[in-house]
Amino acid sequence: MSHELRTPLNSLLILAQLLAQNPTRNLTAKQVEYAGIIHSAGSDLLQLINDILDLSKVEAGKMDLTVETVSLARLLDYVEATFRPLTSQKSLSFVVRTSPEVPSELVTDDYRLRQVLRNLLSNAVKFTEQGGVELRIEPADEDRVPELARRGGGPVLAFRVTDTGIGIAPQHLESVFGAFQQADGTTSRKYGGTGLGLSISREIAYLLGGAITAESTLGKGSTFTLYLPIARPDSADAVTTRTQRELQDAGASDPDVRGAGREPEPAATTLSALPGPLRRRRLLVVEARPGGLLSLVAENAVGDLPRYGDPAAGDGVEIITAVGAQEAAATLATNPCHCVILDLDLPDGAAASLLEEMERDPSLQGVPVLAHSSRGTAAPDTRPLRERNGSGLLELITGLDELRERIVLHMGADRPGDVLPLVHRPDTGSPWDPDLDRSLAGRTALVVDDDDRNLYAITGILELHGMRVLQAENGRAALEALALHPGIDVILMDVMMPEMDGYTATAAIRAMPEHSGLPIIAVTAKAMIGDREKSLASGASDYITKPVDADELIGRVKRQLAP
Incomplete structure (x- = not known):
């Protein structure tokens, strides 16, 4: 039922998102508003589906706990x-x-x-x-x-x-x-x-x-x-009890009252220690308030790192939260950091100012910066970031899932240079503006899906970026298309299809020596535990679930086609 419910919703959300972005500027303001409402209603429906699936898993005894x-x-x-x-x-x-x-x-x-x-x-x-x-x-x-x-x-x-x-x-x-x-x-x-x-x-x-x-x-x-x-x-x-975390939030010291109808006082840092593979490493999160969304993503990502090392000896990962650009600059001056997560939505252009300060400081030019914007990278005030040619490793990210994956990669690597940047230079554009972002133009993608609506929606996203798109309705047709068009650069492979499913087709492609390195991204409505591992085990290069977020899909295609 996850597949049956999410598949039609996938095309609804993608196409509504495309209309709401109005890339060709040919819709009226009212039409854009209608598209936004459709996308919002579809998102509400997705939440309902998630709730129903949660209830079904509980009632069937299939909900796993991580204690x-x-x-x-x-x-x-x-x-x-x-x-x-x-x-x-x-x-x-x-x-x-x-x-x-x-x-x-x-x-x-x-x-x-x-x-x-x-x-x-x-x-x-x-x-x-x-x-x-x-x-x-x-x-x-x-x-x-x-x-x-x-x-x-x-x-x-x-x-x-x-x-x-x-x-x-x-x-x-x-x-x-x-x-x-x-x-x-x-x-x-x-x-x-x-x-x-x-x-x-x-x-x-x-x-x-x-x-x-x-x-x-x-x-x-x-x-x-x-x-x-x-x-x-x-x-x-x-369960092995984790090392007691040192908390420096102003509200945490009061055992009886947290809040009392007032805003909590900003805290300079919130330290979180977890065992890690190296001596203690620092991840700096810069956002507008303590304990914000990016801090939660960082904590979740760090929690997935391999837990080894001796915390008492100073091993592990330390998450430092700075409130605003000024506090971040002071933190960087006194605490060397392995990686920085930056909220681009800081007020008054503070994020761009902080990046300029980091570029002027030779000791910070090699520090990776994962810059996140909830408004997307097409906003006018992000243009200077897209055009920036500094020596820092700047990555513009719009999806929280993608941000989480990049944190895991950067904090799990032995050296910053071990991680292939999402982009070697800041993005030259946005997925919604083909005049600015032509990095995928001329590349060929094969989209494999038995649902015509999904074929249409995903093809629309890729063609918007100048890609040539071939289509196949099942795994067997995908193998035939691959034989006829050897110049395919990437495959987007649905999993549940008639005649030959995505797992079998992916394994068959991997068995061909000439296509052993061809990027294959599994695109599926199956979001249960073990589905990702099953897709990767069959030979997929990456995995994305439906309903597909257009920004995330393009980001993963770019990553697979990066040099």
Whole structure:
């Protein structure tokens, strides 16, 4: 069903994105707005599909957990960074409190715990128009812990999410945990939503060894409590506790109140140590606020690095977060860094100014800079970056997945020069402006897919960049096309196709000596655990999931065709 649901959505999102970018400037402003709405609605549908698949995996017993040591301080930083902007937009207070008795670390699945808290807090914000939202973390009262959360026999924490919203009538309190359910039809129509969040959250809580309860008074607000064991049952012995991270966030030192309706004071650095292959290496993240999105991506990427080395001896990776360009410059002056992640959306052109300072400093000219912009690289204020000819290793990146992969490559290499740059010079353009970006012009791509809509959508992206595109409807037709057109530069290979699937076709191509090095990118709606490994094992050079992001697709094609 992942394949059947995502395949039509793939072409919808790609073509809507192409229209919204209006590369030929022949659409009216209203038509561009319509395309943007289509893309936004398609993205909402994708989120619904992801929720349904999550629920299906839980009910089928196929949801795998990654149990690890979770820093409570980092979890709260994530909560602050995610929900303070949302509450500020609605003029709500937002308070996060932790009891002094709460331990600094938990043993659980970090990603799934965040998913549950995200669902509970999102609901609290959505259904609250006045007042505020509070998250309080404290040791659970033994008399109130549900039986489901007592399975491990160990201590249990209570994560209480309280709001001053519309509340829930007593007769509807239990029904809100049912799939596709909200309190009543009127609520559903007014506030929207699928009613899957609480259902998924309760199932995940059970998998984590805990439980969720609800208390509410109609018209006065609600309290949803996640009871979670400090160590997931049967997991404490199997998990090696990570080295305690040194936290220097101003809010983390207060054990009782984090926030209290105010913005957290900016912290100069947030240090995170993990074992690594070399002596301690530094990754500097420069963004507008502490604990932002790029910091979360960096932490996630560093967490995937091989965990070896002796942290006590100074091995590993250290993530340093600088708030703004001025603080970043001061950090670089005192702490040599292996790699820099830079938010191009810093206000007042601060990102470009920082790059100019780095270029003037001979000691920083060889430091790789991974520059990310959420607005894409076609924005007018990124033109100086695209045209820059400095000696630094600047890479312009728009996709978070691509950013994460580049972090892993740079921080896992023995030397910066060991990593092939995404581009040897800054991009000369944007995927949406063929007049600026002609690096793929004249190259030939073979697109293999049994869905005509996907063939049309992906062909449109590639042709926009001046590529010649050949098409095949299955693996067998792809082999025939390859025999007739030996000059093919790259293949985009769907996986699930009739007659001959993508795995078999890829393996057959790799068996031909003349095509052993031909780049093959697996493009598939299969996004389950093990699919990436199966594609790469069959001989694919890279892997991308549907719905395909146009920027990410072009970035991967460029990477495969780089010298």
